[in-house]
Amino acid sequence: MSNTFSSSxxxxxxxxxxxxxxxxxxxxxxxxxxxxxAFANGGCHxxxxxxxxxxxLRISSSTKVQVCEWYIPRPSNIHNTFKFRxxxxxxxxxxxxxxxxxxxxxxxxxxxxxxxxxxxxxxxxFDELTVNITATEDELYCICKxxxxxxxxxxxxxxxxxxxxxxxxxxxxxxxxxxxxxxxxPVGASRLGxxxxxxxxxxxxxxxxxxxxxxxGRTLFNWSGCSNTMTGHNAPVGLGIFDQQVMFxxxxxxxxxxxxxxxxxxxxxIENYVSGKSYDIFGYKLTPIQNGWNSxxxxxxxxxxxxxxxxxxxxxxxxxENTASNTETxxxxxxxxxxxxxxxxxxxxxxx
Amino acid sequence: MLIPTAFAKLPAVESCHxxxxxxxxxxxxxxxxLAQLTNCKFLGEAHYHVGQQVLPAIGGMINFGYGxxxxxxxxxxxxxxxxxxxxxxHLAVIIQYRASNFEFGNVYLRLRLRDTGFNAYTGTVxxxxxxxxxxxxxxxxxxxxxxxxxxxxxxxxxxxxxxDPPRPLYVPSANRGELLNISVQANLLLxxxxxxxxxLIPEVTP
Numbered sequence: 001m002s003n004t005f006s007s008s009x010x011x012x013x014x015x016x017x018x019x020x021x022x023x024x025x026x027x028x029x030x031x032x033x034x035x036x037x038a039f040a041n042g043g044c045h046x047x048x049x050x051x052x053x054x055x056x057l058r059i060s061s062s063t064k065v066q067v068c069e070w071y072i073p074r075p076s077n078i079h080n081t082f083k084f085r086x087x088x089x090x091x092x093x094x095x096x097x098x099x100x101x102x103x104x105x106x107x108x109x110x111x112x113x114x115x116x117x118x119x120x121x122x123x124x125x126f127d128e129l130t131v132n133i134t135a136t137e138d139e140l141y142c143i144c145k146x147x148x149x150x151x152x153x154x155x156x157x158x159x160x161x162x163x164x165x166x167x168x169x170x171x172x173x174x175x176x177x178x179x180x181x182x183x184x185x186p187v188g189a190s191r192l193g194x195x196x197x198x199x200x201x202x203x204x205x206x207x208x209x210x211x212x213x214x215x216x217g218r219t220l221f222n223w224s225g226c227s228n229t230m231t232g233h234n235a236p237v238g239l240g241i242f243d244q245q246v247m248f249x250x251x252x253x254x255x256x257x258x259x260x261x262x263x264x265x266x267x268x269x270i271e272n273y274v275s276g277k278s279y280d281i282f283g284y285k286l287t288p289i290q291n292g293w294n295s296x297x298x299x300x301x302x303x304x305x306x307x308x309x310x311x312x313x314x315x316x317x318x319x320x321e322n323t324a325s326n327t328e329t330x331x332x333x334x335x336x337x338x339x340x341x342x343x344x345x346x347x348x349x350x351x352x
Numbered sequence: 353m354l355i356p357t358a359f360a361k362l363p364a365v366e367s368c369h370x371x372x373x374x375x376x377x378x379x380x381x382x383x384x385x386l387a388q389l390t391n392c393k394f395l396g397e398a399h400y401h402v403g404q405q406v407l408p409a410i411g412g413m414i415n416f417g418y419g420x421x422x423x424x425x426x427x428x429x430x431x432x433x434x435x436x437x438x439x440x441x442h443l444a445v446i447i448q449y450r451a452s453n454f455e456f457g458n459v460y461l462r463l464r465l466r467d468t469g470f471n472a473y474t475g476t477v478x479x480x481x482x483x484x485x486x487x488x489x490x491x492x493x494x495x496x497x498x499x500x501x502x503x504x505x506x507x508x509x510x511x512x513x514x515x516d517p518p519r520p521l522y523v524p525s526a527n528r529g530e531l532l533n534i535s536v537q538a539n540l541l542l543x544x545x546x547x548x549x550x551x552l553i554p555e556v557t558p
Contacts, residue, residue: 007438007529009390012383013558014353019376027379030558034386038394045396046435051546052403053422085433085531087473122431125471162398162433203368203378210385214359218393223401225411234420235403240412242421245497246448246544249399252552254392256359310504311444312554313357313392331412338409352393 003172003186005036025194028202032187035209039177039184040168043075047219048084048144048163054121055157057226058233062152064098065228070144071267071293071348073217074165076179080133081166082110084144087126089118092154098147099129099163103139104293110134113147116156126160140180140217141265141350143293146224155230182212215262217350220251221319224269225345238271238343239320240331248319250307253351255314258299262352264318266296269346277329277342280321282349293346318349354555356388387556395550396437402430402543416497417450417542424452424542431473432534434548440528442551443521445502451486451541452494459486461500462537465521467530475533479522483515490541497544504551520551 012030017023048070059067084099098113112129144163150156176183185205192198226235239247257263266281270288278287283302288294300316307315320326328335335341362385363378404422406413415421434443443465451459464481466474484490484500491498502520510522523532536546 011353011387011391011556011558012379014380014383017376017379017383021376023374023379027383031379031382031386034390038386038389041437042389042394044435045394045437046398046433049398049400049433050403051400051430051432053405053542054428056403056405085471087431087433122429122473125473126431126433126468128471160400160431160433162435164435200368200370200372203374203382204365206382207362207365207368210362210382210389213389214385214393216394218397219399221399226403234405234408234411236406236413237411240406240410240414242413242416246401246413246416249397249547250446251397251399252357252392252395254357254359254388256361259361260359262359310501311549312504312552331410332414333410336409337411343411 002189003036003174004170004189005033005040009033009037025192028192028198029189031206032189032192035187035206036172038213039186040172042213043073043216043218044165044167046162046164047072048161048222050224051160052158052235055233057158057235058155058230059148059228060150060155060230061228062150064147064149066145067148067226067228068146068224069269069346070222070224072142072144073219073350074140074142075216076177077138078173078177079165079168082131082163083166084129084163085126086161087122087159088116088156089120089123090116090154090156092151095151095156096149097127099131100145101131102143102145103137104143105139106137108135108137121157121159138178138180179212179216184209184212215352217352220351221249221347221349223247223347237337238331238345241327243330244320244322244326248317250305250315251318252311252313253300253316257352263297263299265350266298267348268294268344270294270342271345272340272342274342279329279344280323280326282318353387353558355391355552356384357392360384391439391556392552394437395552396435396440397550398434398548400432400546402545416544422542424540426539428538430536432536432546432548434532434534436523436528436530436532437550438529440523440550442506443523444504444549444551446547447500448497448544449500449541450493450497451490452492453540454486454492457540459490459540460484461490461541462515463521464535466533466535467527468533473533478524478527479510480512481515481521482518484518489518506551506553
């Protein structure tokens with residue numbers, strides 16, 4: 001009984017599952033196919049995406065240094081391959097880049113590294129790193145860290161990075177598949193064929209599977225400041241007052257999420273923590289409590305954006321708010337990092 | 353069928369227990385909920401913020417497009433990697449930018465879609481793309497940011513071999529699910545953010 005699925009699944013015709021219609025194997029098979037497809041592919045788009053203009057992000061350290069850090073969602077406990085792409089060049093061969101996926105609760109890390117191949121911006125090809133999660137991890141959020149090692153007296157310039165979890169391939173593994181503490185039961189394709197009984201178990205598990213997949217995280221916004229950059233090439237380390245105009249995404253959020261207790265997770269990475277400072281993000285005034293990552297679970301309460309009409313789905317502006325309060329607390333001429341000002345060095349917003 | 357966009361309440365699991373009659377409505381709700389997941393919630397998106405230099409003492413952006421924080425130059429290209437899904441067919445792109453000097457130069461913004469075979473930036477062209485032109489599609493915005501948007505019209509597969517007026521980019525069926533490269537060419541224009549979205553197709557024939 002193989003848990004197969006098609007790569008472009010067909011939907012169930014609603015006209016065939018209305019009253020007085022016989023539930024055919026076609027409809028039951030498609031219900032199973034859609035579940036398996038959604039578990040394998042859902043949430044496997046970009047979870048990290050960031051770009052720097054020419055000459056902005058250069059690293060000259062000949063020892064390995066951490067440059068960026070993002071909080072990312074993981075689709076399930078068996079999505080074990082993370083692909084990270086780096087568009088970069090080096091002024092001398094054999095410089096390298098490394099990516100680490102770190103699970104905060106288990107404190108386990110998994111890494112991959114490669115040498116940088118290009119010698120000028122967008123010369124030929126980007127570099128791809130594959131991180132394999134080799135042990136069982138049950139955390140649905142992890143931290144992605146990016147490192148660079150340059151060759152002495154030379155530098156590496158990074159143009160962009162992007163990363164995502166690889167989808168699972170057909171067929172799904174047998175038995176219960178975990179997503180955090182939840183158990184998704186994959187559907188055996190042959191059990192939904194002709195001349196076989198459709199057990200009550202199929203209906204119960206389908207409803208349970210849908211509830212689990214609704215919880216799966218999507219990256220709505222992700223940004224990291226840059227550390228250890230080369231002197232004279234100063235990429236942003238934290239969010240400044242101008243960032244109120246750009247540090248947000250217009251994204252789809254779905255009606256009904258509040259009613260079924262689904263929320264948005266905001267992760268703020270703080271440097272130079274000062275008690276009582278707060279930031280206006282996603283319609284809330286959020287007060288970090290420590291250096292490093294602070295997390296907040298928030299319900300949707302902001303206004304829908306005008307883009308909803310264009311996208312045919314409810315769109316919201318998710319990210320840093322443009323407020324007088326933020327103007328006072330973000331980095332500025334009057335509030336500098338060199339004066340030990342508290343600042344945001346990373347912001348990740350993960351929705352459902 | 354119409355693709356639902358909301359998380360509608362599901363029927364009680366008891367409605368599927370032994371000795372219960374499974375009504376069409378129950379199965380219909382399952383079908384709708386799964387269509388919402390596959391064809392709406394799990395569509396792809398990517399949100400790029402273009403980092404510019406900052407004053408090292410401050411550490412964050414306090415302005416954009418002048419001084420140390422970026423300059424509006426001639427013909428700057430950015431390669432945007434985008435992970436499509438098996439259901440990505442049309443891509444909408446929203447770009448925040450600053451541009452000026454309309455009277456002295458030819459300001460434009462061009463998008464072209466390529467594959468990424470061998471990780472190359474110059475893979476096969478999948479969609480020859482679109483151009484935003486000064487005066488019609490772009491704003492002369494010395495002091496504020498403006499937005500360029502492809503729109504979300506569900507176009508047929510394009511046949512152009514030069515740049516079209518603004519429209520969504522089209523992903524050929526053979527390339528859906530692959531890593532794609534959106535080549536962004538900016539002439540006398542400085543992008544601040546680049547957002548890419550799979551467009552929801554509101555009605556799909558089962």
